[in-house]
Amino acid sequence: MYRAALMVAVFVLLLPLSARSEIKAGSFEVGAFGGYNFFLGDQNLKAAPVVGGRIGYNFTRYFGLEAVGQYIAC
Numbered sequence: 447m448y449r450a451a452l453m454v455a456v457f458v459l460l461l462p463l464s465a466r467s468e469i470k471a472g473s474f475e476v477g478a479f480g481g482y483n484f485f486l487g488d489q490n491l492k493a494a495p496v497v498g499g500r501i502g503y504n505f506t507r508y509f510g511l512e513a514v515g516q517y518i519a520c
Contacts, residue, residue: 475502483518488493496517 478499485491500514505511 469504469507471504471506473504475504475512476500
């Protein structure tokens with residue numbers, strides 16, 4: 447019973463966050479990401495960490511442009 451009440455409380459508290467995820471015309475978006483890349487086959491490359499970033503601009507609510515760059519430390 448306690449677990450079910452906790453799950454309901456989490457969903458109720460996170461519900462308002464989805465309402466704020468609106469795309470507005472004329473807005474910028476910036477983000478960073480990281481991960482790990484595994485190469486397969488005979489590529490002569492070793493698995494390595496990946497870091498990168500992205501920047502985007504929303505011209506309208508339905509159209510935007512985004513650029514992404516990443517670095518793999520091989």
